[in-house]
Amino acid sequence: MKNFKKFWKLGREEFNTQFFDVSKDGGLVVKEGNYQYNFHDLVNRFNSPLEVVFPFIIEKRLNDLMQTFNYHLKDQNYKGRFYYHYPMKVNQNKEFVLSLISEGANLETSSYNELWLVRKLWEQGQFSPRIRVICNGPKTDKYLGLITELRDKGLSIIPMIEDLNEYESLKKYRGDVGIRLCLDIKIKSHWDKKFDRYGLISEEIIDLGRIRNLKILHYHIGSQVIEQDDFVRAAKKAMEVYIELKKDNPSLDTLDIGGGLAVPYEKKKSYNVSNIIKKIIITLKRESEQAGINPPNIICEWGRYMVAPAQVTIFKVLCEKPILNGAAKKWYVIDGSFINDMIDTWAIHQKWHITPVNNIKAKKLNRVWLAGSSCDSDDRYTAGGTYTLLPRLEDIDNGGWQYLVILDTGAYQDPLASHHCLLSSPAKVIAQNGVITVARRRETADEVGRLFGW
């Protein structure tokens, strides 16, 4: 008897699948305490494509992260505090943002429209003035106006100076400000660029001398950072600037290390997050001691890491087609689109962990590539030129359908989604406390047509 749970890499904390299990009849389930959600039941009820969100996973991940940071701060006798700021751009859906702020997250916005949502929450009485909001992104007059408006209403809003014009505009800001450092450092990730355009270089920052109400030095090294040591190297380099800047700016007391922590999408390698955190803390402490200053409070904005594992996307296999001379033997055509709804797949060959929703105990599997439903030849998933394993379609009982689920789809999907071939976006349901609620119905043809002026 094969261990199906192990085979599909379910129930593994280091891969964020500890809540996933296989039911007796070979169905994929997620367990929230004593509640259990069966994916096959969900697609029978809500149809596919379907996104399923698990707020309890978000809350658990945030609590784990805060605990780990606080554990190491204490363990290292570090005289500074930790704050988590959720970068809203990663997923602005309300159930994500509310789950996080209710558990103690602060926020980071990247645009006027995101900050506008903060104002909306505040007007609805759902936003505590204790939650701090860091404002990144180009400060248009509109954005600056809203920053000032919210700060005057008593919210804790900290704009980040990202260029010299913003420095001028924010000179009179009556509240804490931060400044963003463009670290000249090479990072191993899909997105690392030869030229980084965000923030100011260290010489520009130091040349400013005294910056009114300066509280935070901020940097962001990239996303899905592969090498754990890159976080430590970056922290060390940023501390050099912090120490220099602190000479003219005694109010500076916080280092914001940005985002970047990776998600083990492929379930092959896992990251020792506790160890990364420990090393960052040790580095900041050592550099501060050597310079004879208090160690900075630490902000992190790990976004993808926080929310990707809290959502999955389910598709139906519509049919199969033969592949001649490929690493895989068959195309499985799905009822959704990688181009539209699994955004990085075609562009940068994002890899995913894919398991069956039903028939998980099938003994015979096909080596497949997945084909999306749009008519774009890039709308496909080939697992980087290898293959994905899924049950044979002829083994499905009673003329039913084979469904598959793609894990870790909670980050950077909805805001970047599109409507190629006017396909509808997946419907979205929230699973919480044993109850399923519909967060987004499947769009009708009329609704999609309207986006195009029909």
Ligand SMILES: *Cc1c(COP(=O)(O)O)cnc(C)c1O
């Ligand atoms: C995108 C971004 C983040 C989040 O990055 P992740 O890779 O999702 O952790 C955090 N901070 C800033 C400034 C960003 O631009």
